[in-house]
Amino acid sequence: MEDIIQVKNLVKRFGDFTAVDDISFNVKKGEIFAFLGPNGAGKSTTIKMLTTILAPTGGEITLNGNDAATDPDAVRHSFGIVFQDPSLDDELTAEENMEFHGVLYGVPTKLRRERIQQLMEFVELWDRRKSLVKEFSGGMKRRLEIARGLLHHPAVIFLDEPTLGLDPQTRNHMWSYLEELNRTEGITVFFTTHYMEEAERIAQRIAIIDHGKIIAMGTAQELKDKTGKESLEDAFLELTGRVIREEESSVTERMRAHGRMWRGGRR
Amino acid sequence: MKTIYIMWLREVKRYLRSKSRIIGSLGQPILFLLALGYGLGPIFQKAGAGNYFDFLAPGIIGMSIIFTAIFSGIQMIWDRQFGFLKETLVAPVNRLAIMFGRTLGGATVATIQGVVVLVIVIIAGFRPANWGLVPVAILFMLLVALLFAALGAFVASNLDDMQGFQLIMNFLVMPLFFLSGALFPVQGLPTVLAGIVRFDPLSYGIDSFRILLVNNGIFGIGMDLVVLGSVTIVFLALASYSFSKIQV
Numbered sequence A: 001m002e003d004i005i006q007v008k009n010l011v012k013r014f015g016d017f018t019a020v021d022d023i024s025f026n027v028k029k030g031e032i033f034a035f036l037g038p039n040g041a042g043k044s045t046t047i048k049m050l051t052t053i054l055a056p057t058g059g060e061i062t063l064n065g066n067d068a069a070t071d072p073d074a075v076r077h078s079f080g081i082v083f084q085d086p087s088l089d090d091e092l093t094a095e096e097n098m099e100f101h102g103v104l105y106g107v108p109t110k111l112r113r114e115r116i117q118q119l120m121e122f123v124e125l126w127d128r129r130k131s132l133v134k135e136f137s138g139g140m141k142r143r144l145e146i147a148r149g150l151l152h153h154p155a156v157i158f159l160d161e162p163t164l165g166l167d168p169q170t171r172n173h174m175w176s177y178l179e180e181l182n183r184t185e186g187i188t189v190f191f192t193t194h195y196m197e198e199a200e201r202i203a204q205r206i207a208i209i210d211h212g213k214i215i216a217m218g219t220a221q222e223l224k225d226k227t228g229k230e231s232l233e234d235a236f237l238e239l240t241g242r243v244i245r246e247e248e249s250s251v252t253e254r255m256r257a258h259g260r261m262w263r264g265g266r267r
Numbered sequence B: 001m002k003t004i005y006i007m008w009l010r011e012v013k014r015y016l017r018s019k020s021r022i023i024g025s026l027g028q029p030i031l032f033l034l035a036l037g038y039g040l041g042p043i044f045q046k047a048g049a050g051n052y053f054d055f056l057a058p059g060i061i062g063m064s065i066i067f068t069a070i071f072s073g074i075q076m077i078w079d080r081q082f083g084f085l086k087e088t089l090v091a092p093v094n095r096l097a098i099m100f101g102r103t104l105g106g107a108t109v110a111t112i113q114g115v116v117v118l119v120i121v122i123i124a125g126f127r128p129a130n131w132g133l134v135p136v137a138i139l140f141m142l143l144v145a146l147l148f149a150a151l152g153a154f155v156a157s158n159l160d161d162m163q164g165f166q167l168i169m170n171f172l173v174m175p176l177f178f179l180s181g182a183l184f185p186v187q188g189l190p191t192v193l194a195g196i197v198r199f200d201p202l203s204y205g206i207d208s209f210r211i212l213l214v215n216n217g218i219f220g221i222g223m224d225l226v227v228l229g230s231v232t233i234v235f236l237a238l239a240s241y242s243f244s245k246i247q248v
């Protein structure tokens, strides 16, 4: 089958810190692909480059046949994304946020209305559609972002820790919806998560990234076989080690805040 | 087209929802009008320069427009801070359309603000020289508002936190306002200062308001239109270019 995402020797440096270190991988059309790794491994940074909002230091990205560096507009037509960090307009209502997205993505009016109602009922926010987003709880915001991400049906959907902070009901609900979309419309799903059982259950293929490098790739079974472990969680720990990454990431976090202050717009 | 509309709608909705912003941004022009209009009026008259209140009113309208417009452009920093910017950055639509829509939205808001100030000065006793020209004056207000909303958006595209905001207010908006001839006549200024005034786009905006509202300008309406129009286009182009270069 055709590769819908092709990544070749992708590198991202922030100053002299290398967040993504020469990674290459392909994702097939219609595949459900999980991108796993400890905190600060470089998952979100990679997704930001794949979705054209961060310029790579080096390497090539092709998405749905278009080059992300030379033709970002064509690339933007091919994907949808649920970011790890919030990206809603707090001063608009839930419905207005959906509407805004639908119009920007050119979903025809009738279909847009239908899908907005269907998706908002699905994430159980239809009753709250007239509420301003700033009045929502964290989980409600997350649900709205997921509903919004599914409003237009892109060729590829990126989900950066979509289930973070969601209750098990909503999580299961969301995954079955995505699997359905994957089956019926052939949408490629690219997601990150820290819940290993989720990745094991949903993903057809998994890449494990650590310190900016891909250290293993394959089906959950292959990863387990490779490490001789019973569960993906154990395989993951075996591959990435048991050291907690907090300290490192908090140092870089601080540098990042600093850089932001002095460097001005260009990050 | 739809992109422009939805970006515009968002700006206008957000504005209409923030009552404090509406009231807050009316306070300042009223204060200026009272303090300067009544405070300096008698001196102005004694100096033989005519009715200061009539002179000042178009300047105060310009003031409320430039502040509201630049502020609305600058709001993009908030979008970045709260994450919403990403939603527009990944959208599969033309960057210029995004910028134009949001700028038009900010400009609409600033124009409403300008019209409200116009109504206030009329209530306070201001009489336009020719009522028929008031609609034309409002169109010029929109143009001035577009110019400064685009400038605000351009600046905001190049900043990524709130700290820059005060800096902008102090080193950009204040000088633009004070050097525009909004508060004092620019004829008879020292040459250097007069030169600077000619480089301030707001000078042409205020001049056009004075021509249309009190029939008392210096550059001529054609000149004003050409300068305002071309500077607006340049700022819009700069803003959408910077916007297309934003990284998060």
Ligand SMILES: Nc1ncnc2c1ncn2[C@@H]1O[C@H](COP(=O)(O)OP(=O)(O)OP(=O)(O)O)[C@@H](O)[C@H]1O
Pocket (backbone or CB within 6 Å): A014, A017, A019, A037, A038, A039, A040, A041, A042, A043, A044, A045, A046, A084, A248, A249, A252, A253, A255, A256, A259, A267, B248
């Ligand atoms: N703008 C930036 N400036 C400097 N360093 C950055 C920037 N963005 C990310 N980093 C650093 O790059 C590394 C990778 O970050 P990234 O957000 O990709 O991690 P992640 O794998 O998504 O982690 P998490 O599981 O915590 O979301 C981290 O060490 C982070 O501090």
Ligand SMILES: [Mg+2]
Pocket (backbone or CB within 6 Å): A043, A044, A045, A084, A160
């Ligand atoms: Mg992340």
